[in-house]
Amino acid sequence: MQDLGRYRYVHLGISPNGAADRLAFRIANLLAGNEENAAALEMTFLGATLEFEEPAVVALVGGGTEGKLGSSSLPAGEAVAVPAGSTLECGTMRSGIRSYLAVQGGFDVRPVMGSASTNLGGQFGGIDGRKLKKGDVLRVRAQDGLRARRLRPGALDRFVAEGPIRVTEGSQYDWFGPEAVATFTSCSYQILEQSNRNGLRLRAEAIRPLKQSQLLTDGIPLGGVQVPEDGQPIVLLADQQTTGGYPKIATVISADMSRVGQLGPGDQVQFAVISMAEALQLLRAQEQRFKEIFLN
Amino acid sequence: MKIVRASDSSLLIVFGDEISIHLHHRVMAIFHALQSMNDVRIRNLHPGYASLLIDYDPLQMSYTELSSWLKAIENMPGFASGDQHGMIEVPVCYGGEFGPDLPDVASHTRMSPEEVVRIHSAETYVVYFIGFSPGFGYFGGLPPCLHTPRLATPRTSVPAGAVGIAGSQTGIYPISSAGGWRLIGRTPLRMFDPDASPPTRLQPGALVKFSSIDRQTYDEIAQRAS
Numbered sequence: 001m002q003d004l005g006r007y008r009y010v011h012l013g014i015s016p017n018g019a020a021d022r023l024a025f026r027i028a029n030l031l032a033g034n035e036e037n038a039a040a041l042e043m044t045f046l047g048a049t050l051e052f053e054e055p056a057v058v059a060l061v062g063g064g065t066e067g068k069l070g071s072s073s074l075p076a077g078e079a080v081a082v083p084a085g086s087t088l089e090c091g092t093m094r095s096g097i098r099s100y101l102a103v104q105g106g107f108d109v110r111p112v113m114g115s116a117s118t119n120l121g122g123q124f125g126g127i128d129g130r131k132l133k134k135g136d137v138l139r140v141r142a143q144d145g146l147r148a149r150r151l152r153p154g155a156l157d158r159f160v161a162e163g164p165i166r167v168t169e170g171s172q173y174d175w176f177g178p179e180a181v182a183t184f185t186s187c188s189y190q191i192l193e194q195s196n197r198n199g200l201r202l203r204a205e206a207i208r209p210l211k212q213s214q215l216l217t218d219g220i221p222l223g224g225v226q227v228p229e230d231g232q233p234i235v236l237l238a239d240q241q242t243t244g245g246y247p248k249i250a251t252v253i254s255a256d257m258s259r260v261g262q263l264g265p266g267d268q269v270q271f272a273v274i275s276m277a278e279a280l281q282l283l284r285a286q287e288q289r290f291k292e293i294f295l296n
Numbered sequence: 297m298k299i300v301r302a303s304d305s306s307l308l309i310v311f312g313d314e315i316s317i318h319l320h321h322r323v324m325a326i327f328h329a330l331q332s333m334n335d336v337r338i339r340n341l342h343p344g345y346a347s348l349l350i351d352y353d354p355l356q357m358s359y360t361e362l363s364s365w366l367k368a369i370e371n372m373p374g375f376a377s378g379d380q381h382g383m384i385e386v387p388v389c390y391g392g393e394f395g396p397d398l399p400d401v402a403s404h405t406r407m408s409p410e411e412v413v414r415i416h417s418a419e420t421y422v423v424y425f426i427g428f429s430p431g432f433g434y435f436g437g438l439p440p441c442l443h444t445p446r447l448a449t450p451r452t453s454v455p456a457g458a459v460g461i462a463g464s465q466t467g468i469y470p471i472s473s474a475g476g477w478r479l480i481g482r483t484p485l486r487m488f489d490p491d492a493s494p495p496t497r498l499q500p501g502a503l504v505k506f507s508s509i510d511r512q513t514y515d516e517i518a519q520r521a522s
Binding site for chain 2: 007008009010011012013014016112113119121122123124125129168169170171216217218219220221222223224241242243244248251252253254276279280283284287
């Protein structure tokens with residue numbers, strides 16, 4: 001169970017948590033007629049199968065899932081009315097690893113530190129601070145006055161991006177010489193099995209800083225790419241450790257964090273360094289596109 | 297003070313490259329100033345030993361605005377004149393089943409276990425910052441005579457409340473996790489409670505003093521805490 005995360009607690013060692021693909025999460029909620037930050041289900045690799053005791057309006061977005069309601073296919077990119085007693089199968093992801101199921105009204109979750117998001121390490125938030133399992137019963141909040149929304153045709157395609165994941169220079173970029181940077185931006189990194197919401201563990205040719213210095217532990221931004229002693233980068237995600245002692249060569253741009261949220265073990269990833277100005281421009285353009293995708 | 301753009305939505309202030317109380321006070325001064333401003337555009341603050349990372353909403357606030365403000369405030373007279381945190385006393389039951397590594401620490405430091413406990417609990421420690429996991433404080437001030445290397449093979453599970461030493465660091469595990477620290481005692485206090493306000497007993501900049509308690513007192517406090 002996630003929402004858009006908890007802020008103002010990182011200085012206490014508490015990660016922001018929240019949806020790994022924020023764009024898909026926000027779209028699912030808005031389609032269902034909720035505000036962006038309503039509690040919704042994040043599903044990884046395999047979609048859930050849910051039995052609805054009461055009627056509901058749902059939206060399933062992200063990961064290229066093909067949901068089924070009873071025996072009919074769920075249309076993609078639309079809010080759907082689910083009758084009482086029916087079974088919704090969210091299906092498997094075909095083009096990404098995460099999908100989001102929003103229900104009109106939002107799931108009824110007790111907020112912890114101002115958020116419905118799950119903190120697995122600290123075992124709090126969401127549903128008892130853990131992954132959901134078979135047999136769990138979820139409640140939905142009131143839907144009075146809420147109305148599903150509709151996307152413009154082709155709206156979701158406007159967020160599909162190809163090519164390398166864009167990054168900006170990290171806090172310790174100057175620790176790394178031109179060779180390391182060249183390797184970092186030309187390698188095709190394999191994403192390893194141990195990857196999870198804490199971070200993506202990558203493997204390719206090792207990169208090393210110019211000199212072996214100890215970094216005084218400092219803060220890690222979301223999407224930070226840290227390089228431990230073995231030279232294999234780790235991209236920090238929503239459940240990240242908030243401080244660390246490994247040098248950071250780069251940070252994923254905000255506009256590409258949702259793309260990263262759809263990458264998992266078995267995928268390959270490449271990086272390209274861009275300027276801060278360009279990173280900000282891409283973010284602004286993305287938010288502008290976001291404002292334009294709904295018909296109502 | 298050096299300012300680095302750590303990402304398109306964060307800024308890192310670096311005050312120095314060593315662990316010192318003086319640099320810590322500079323970190324805390326800006327940390328507290330930002331906290332008290334309560335600007336909704338500031339998402340998170342990550343204090344470090346000698347640095348502060350500021351996460352902000354780049355669509356509402358520019359790097360220029362934030363960095364200019366930081367430079368102006370740092371130059372104000374009277375700024376960073378020291379820390380005003382209160383002292384937190386943490387009762388610890390040392391040794392026995394709670395301190396499986398106390399004998400090793402004693403033999404490594406060539407002191408008796410009692411002497412280790414006496415020195416460990418006589419010191420006042422500064423919480424430089426909190427990171428790694430909820431409520432995990434990075435303490436400064438462990439006397440060099442107590443420095444002991446961490447375990448070669450970490451334990452897969454260290455209980456919440458465990459107090460340990462690793463190299464030049466000492467601290468408390470707020471929640472159960474894997475860990476390589478040498479465990480010398482345990483506190484019955486809850487160091488992390490997600491529903492409490494604040495959720496952690498420690499705050500960056502806090503002063504901490506351990507006090508030695510016996511098993512009976514430990515059980516009494518643990519009983520009251522639950």
